[in-house]
Amino acid sequence: MKIIRSVAEMQKETLMHKENKRSIGFAPTMGYFHKGHLQLIEEAKKENDIVAVSIFVNPLQFGENEDFGRYPRDEKRDIQLAESYGVDLLFIPTVEEMYPTKPQLNMVMVDRVDVLCGKSRPGHFDGVVTVLAKLFHIVQPNRAYFGLKDAQQIAVVDVLIQQYNFPIELIRVPTAREDNGLAMSSRNVYLTEQERAEAPAIIHALQEAKSLMENEERHPAVIVEKVRALLQQHTSAKIDYVELLSYPELKTIEQINQQVIVAVAVQFEKARLIDNIIYHP
Amino acid sequence: MKIIRSVAEMQKETLMHKENKRSIGFAPTMGYFHKGHLQLIEEAKKENDIVAVSIFVNPLQFGENEDFGRYPRDEKRDIQLAESYGVDLLFIPTVEEMYPTKPQLNMVMVDRVDVLCGKSRPGHFDGVVTVLAKLFHIVQPNRAYFGLKDAQQIAVVDVLIQQYNFPIELIRVPTAREDNGLAMSSRNVYLTEQERAEAPAIIHALQEAKSLMENEERHPAVIVEKVRALLQQHTSAKIDYVELLSYPELKTIEQINQQVIVAVAVQFEKARLIDNIIYHP
Structure with missing residues (x-):
């Protein structure tokens, strides 16, 4: 090398x-x-x-x-x-x-x-x-x-x-993940032990979003609210954003009828983490 | 081809x-x-x-x-x-x-x-x-x-x-020129016969600028004024700009003690022409 x-x-x-x-x-x-x-x-x-x-x-x-x-x-x-x-x-x-x-x-x-x-x-x-x-x-x-x-x-x-x-x-x-599902990130080293235990809630919330869409939920707002609620319930992080957009155009949509991304950014004490899933109905 | x-x-x-x-x-x-x-x-x-x-x-x-x-x-x-x-x-x-x-x-x-x-x-x-x-x-x-x-x-x-x-x-x-010194340009076709006769005054004015600098003139304003005067005297064109700047940085300078450009743009009735000389003292 x-x-x-x-x-x-x-x-x-x-x-x-x-x-x-x-x-x-x-x-x-x-x-x-x-x-x-x-x-x-x-x-x-x-x-x-x-x-x-x-x-x-x-x-x-x-x-x-x-x-x-x-x-x-x-x-x-x-x-x-x-x-x-x-x-x-x-x-x-x-x-x-x-x-x-x-x-x-x-x-x-x-x-x-x-x-x-x-x-x-x-x-x-x-x-x-x-x-x-x-x-x-x-x-x-x-x-x-x-x-x-x-x-x-x-x-x-x-x-x-x-x-x-x-x-x-x-x-x-594809995103590399730890065994518990947490997306690999160089910033993960800044998580406290408590935060590290909470952080897999991010991918769990996104998986729930995917599951809702697989079950024919087509309203972005419903998905976004569910993800927000799960993040608030299971982590101490401040939510920066939860958004559902067309992908890769990244436009807001009324109905989920094309490829979309559900993306999350949360701020833990010293680490800002992001994760997402991409879904095609 | x-x-x-x-x-x-x-x-x-x-x-x-x-x-x-x-x-x-x-x-x-x-x-x-x-x-x-x-x-x-x-x-x-x-x-x-x-x-x-x-x-x-x-x-x-x-x-x-x-x-x-x-x-x-x-x-x-x-x-x-x-x-x-x-x-x-x-x-x-x-x-x-x-x-x-x-x-x-x-x-x-x-x-x-x-x-x-x-x-x-x-x-x-x-x-x-x-x-x-x-x-x-x-x-x-x-x-x-x-x-x-x-x-x-x-x-x-x-x-x-x-x-x-x-x-x-x-x-x-280097700029290609007609026999009379006029810089070649696709826009020259828009010159009237009268304008075409006047247009070589542009390169003559720039040559005068060069000659002044060769004779130790170091004040940009003097050069610029001389070029303006010559263009006004010998052409019917509207002067868009006459500028003397460092080259290639294109900064205004107080004294000519580095490579400079003297550049001109004039607007004839249907053709906007540009020309320049680069000079190193």
């Missing part, structure tokens, strides 16, 4: 692989690896000659009062894990390497971001598409791998790739 | 050439070819295995009251000329092919656009970078060729390529 910290060196390396007709699978990450990252890498290994992974905690996608400074980092452990997972190219740039000058050309999402995390994290997805456009040019992937836990991120990356004609296939990888 | 009208087909073609290690030189144009376009293509032929040219009058870079509808077009003649110039791939997409959905993700220039044409054409360069980002992904060029007549466009494309890490070399090609 090559560990690369310079943009120029990474780009040279990936262009060389492309010239030699080797396909590149790419998983962009913020590090602090867990099983979810491993699954992205496993999928990438199946379908590509070269697996590239980036570790970059992107300041542009964090709001002023968010956890950029204390986002969990453990580079040494991540390097060991990446090596053991069979990663070929591990790209770990600094903030200065990625953003050497102040911004002169911004990317601004004007759709799919006025809901869910986009509403509570203004500018977040602008930061996401900006760093991904850069990383896609640096890494030159044939396929890019994203976890469905960040379903809105996938909907946004879909826009980036389609609208700007990136020659990249977007691969959606 | 292949004439291609579909994004998917063009991208398939260019990716195939890249896989076969053929370098691609790309000149994005709005068609209605003149000697300036020919020079871009000649430069591209010298340095690349494959020369790709696009013809696309991009609605996104025209303001509401601008000349999108009546921008000169002559596809049949352009195809013949491209063939005779030795172009390999001629990409002629429709507006619907380039913009099949309404915009969901915008690119917004926040530097180098509050001056010159950016000031009088708000949103123009956002449209330019948006279409170029798409074309770069579709055409996959190693080198992209732009004429220095649109010096601000080159400064903006420089930002696009650098800030977003496109693996593309930006090639600046």
Whole structure:
């Protein structure tokens, strides 16, 4: 495994692989690896000659009062894990390497971001598409791998790739979960023991939503209220949002008659957790 | 020469050439070819295995009251000329092919656009970078060729390529001129006979500016006033702007002690013409 910290060196390396007709699978990450990252890498290994992974905690996608400074980092452990997972190219740039000058050309999402995390994290997805456009040019992937836990991120990356004609296939990888159903997240380390015991209530509430839809419930409000009630009943977390929207368009709907997402964000004392299910009636 | 009208087909073609290690030189144009376009293509032929040219009058870079509808077009003649110039791939997409959905993700220039044409054409360069980002992904060029007549466009494309890490070399090609010095432009066809006789006064005024700087004049205001006076004296055109700025940063300066641009835009009855000189003291 090559560990690369310079943009120029990474780009040279990936262009060389492309010239030699080797396909590149790419998983962009913020590090602090867990099983979810491993699954992205496993999928990438199946379908590509070269697996590239980036570790970059992107300041542009964090709001002023968010956890950029204390986002969990453990580079040494991540390097060991990446090596053991069979990663070929591990790209770990600094903030200065990625953003050497102040911004002169911004990317601004004007759709799919006025809901869910986009509403509570203004500018977040602008930061996401900006760093991904850069990383896609640096890494030159044939396929890019994203976890469905960040379903809105996938909907946004879909826009980036389609609208700007990136020659990249977007691969959606199912959310990795702990045995009790809790969605894997680097932020789970910030849960107290009590919160960790409560957190599986999130997926249980979403499963109840799915079960209602399977039983022909077609009113979004009924589903949303049920999920809210279950979260309030079983966790101490503050509900940031519970929303049911069309997917991947992320529009509010009157009736459930197309593919939808039921998505949740809750704020525990030190960790904001998200989860979702996607359902097609 | 292949004439291609579909994004998917063009991208398939260019990716195939890249896989076969053929370098691609790309000149994005709005068609209605003149000697300036020919020079871009000649430069591209010298340095690349494959020369790709696009013809696309991009609605996104025209303001509401601008000349999108009546921008000169002559596809049949352009195809013949491209063939005779030795172009390999001629990409002629429709507006619907380039913009099949309404915009969901915008690119917004926040530097180098509050001056010159950016000031009088708000949103123009956002449209330019948006279409170029798409074309770069579709055409996959190693080198992209732009004429220095649109010096601000080159400064903006420089930002696009650098800030977003496109693996593309930006090639600046000197402005092509008629024998009398008038900068070649597709819009020159809209000049009346009288205006066509006056128009060389633009380059003469810019040459006078250069001559003043060569004679140690270091005050921008003096140069700008001289150019204005010459334009007013020798043409019937309305002056849109005369500006002297650092180049490529496009900042106003107090003293001429770095590379600068002296740039002019004038409005004749039906044609808005631009020209510039770049000077390093």
